[in-house]
Amino acid sequence: MTTDRRSFLARLSGAVLGAGVLTRLAGVQAALAQELAGLDFRAGDARALARLRDAYLLDERLLYLNHASIGTTPAAVVEAHTAYLRVCESHPSLYVWGEVWRAALEEIRSRAAVLMDCAPDDLAVTHNTTEGFSVLAHGLPLDRGDEVLFTVLNHAGASEAWQVLAATRGFRVRRVELPLEDAAGWSERDVVDLHLDALRPETRVLVLPHIDNMIGLRHPVDAIARAARARGVEFVLVDGAQAVGMVPVSLAEMGVDAYATSAHKWLQAPKGLGLFYVSPALRERLPRMWFKTPPHHLGAGARAYEDYSTRAWPAVVALGDALSFQAALGEGEKARRYEMLWRQIREAVDAHPGLRWRSPRSWRLGSMIMAVEVVGRDAPALAEQLLEEEGVVMRAFPPPLNTLRIAPNLAVQDDALQRFLQRLG
Ligand SMILES: Cc1ncc(COP(=O)(O)O)c(C=O)c1O
Structure with a gap:
């Protein structure tokens, strides 16, 4: 075997390519940490929130309140995924059975x-x-x-x-x-x-x-x-x-x-x-x-x-x-932002005579899945209408619950959310 051929095979060994994949993983992680550092979600800073929104691929005409059905994946994660797919497709029979990915899986x-x-x-x-x-x-x-x-x-x-x-x-x-x-x-x-x-x-x-x-x-x-x-x-x-x-x-x-x-x-x-x-x-x-x-x-x-x-x-x-x-967003920061959003939404619903809060009223028993009744309206029909006319994505539950389900993630823009709540009912 020629030296060239031998070194080509050596390069294709799982260990070498596996290490390459892991280096790439570390690179993506470092870039992410830098991109997200210093965003202060607690304060609801509109510029920070706009930056966070831009970290996703979500169609900007949508107000996405349906995280409980399926999450939005950040662009950086989609890009990393695409990079791994490219590595995989460069030599499928080497990559598809996983030996080179094992170390990443364990991490x-x-x-x-x-x-x-x-x-x-x-x-x-x-x-x-x-x-x-x-x-x-x-x-x-x-x-x-x-x-x-x-x-x-x-x-x-x-x-x-x-x-x-x-x-x-x-x-x-x-x-x-x-x-x-x-x-x-x-x-x-x-x-x-x-x-x-x-x-x-x-x-x-x-x-x-x-x-x-x-x-x-x-x-x-x-x-x-x-x-x-x-x-x-x-x-x-x-x-x-x-x-x-x-x-x-x-x-x-x-x-x-x-x-x-x-x-x-x-x-x-x-x-x-x-x-x-x-x-x-x-x-x-x-x-x-x-x-x-x-x-x-x-x-x-x-x-x-x-x-x-x-x-x-x-x-x-x-x-x-x-x-x-998620780690770059900060677990503590996320928890504070979620609780703040939950309070904002509950207060807006309480202040609105046409809306009724149907989820637990304490944050300790509550979550970012909020059930809201629009008095006198059929919730599934209303959700369909809101999607068609305003691009609001939500799930609704039929009577007897008859509620809209508001499930935003922390990148939701506060002003868009408030405008939506004001128009409800
Ligand atoms: C509470 C709960 N459990 C289980 C599931 C099912 O999840 P998956 O389809 O990822 O298995 C869902 C999906 O919406 C859910 O909301």
Whole structure:
């Protein structure tokens, strides 16, 4: 073999190209940190907000209040993703099975674990929340007659697998109603009691959203989990699709058995990525669902739940850039900006005689998912009209809730939001 050919092959070795990819990742992260440093969102500084808005690719004719359905991905993250796709397509059979991306994946797992306050070994990098709940409903050790319980606030992605598999696996599923018309007045104690009152002796599994997608109730998960366990519930499983990236999440404090989330909502990652926490104790009892790697080569911990074989590695690596973008915004700064936005919106709704606030009234139980009733109007029809006439993107829920769902991220422009609220009703 000629020297040239040998060095060409050496350059194509995973290690060399892998290192190149990682260097590029670090470069993107440094550029992002510089671009975003010094933006003071707390003050609601219009220039800072305009700069932040320009960091996204969103069509400027839209007022996007639909982060709870799907997030907007920052341009820098899209560019990083595109760069990784180009690397991948330069030699697909080298890149598509992932060896060269492994180090980046492990770095991402560690950073996601810091964000969610758990150990890296506890996290699998999956595709979405629905996948986590599918693994749970397929594999959780349940006997005939055991009950899986959730409330009306549980999303289909965390409910449907149980409903479908109940017949073949023999467990029972019960979905309880909640008096959502009273939600604005709920206290933390009320929310805990509503869950405890729904338990029965046969309830072995409690599934709940950290933040639901209809009224945005931030469930006091740790208090509910503690109380439910004291009543004999064996597994507490949490849907974090609407929480990670929006509010602080501490799995260490929550003490739950599993927590599944999607990175394409509030973490603003490329679409089709999720994180799945499985506690060490549950991992002993929860079989994996995908099989490519022989057990003795399988990575430790929750990595067993992501044994996909071929996967979209460029998107996975760009999750690292999405985490960097969020980190550059600053967790404390984000929390303050979100709370400020929430207060502004609630006050504007309270001041308007034609509007009614239908979400919890305290920020502690609230979130950036806000349910607003426009008195005397059909919410879904109104949402359609607002989209057509004013480019406002929102989801609406039909009666009996009959609410518009306002779910902005922190880049929303305050003046546009205020103008929209004034015109409502
Ligand atoms: C609370 C909640 N859980 C789960 C899901 C499902 O998410 P995914 O489609 O990413 O699995 C959603 C999606 O909107 C959601 O709002």
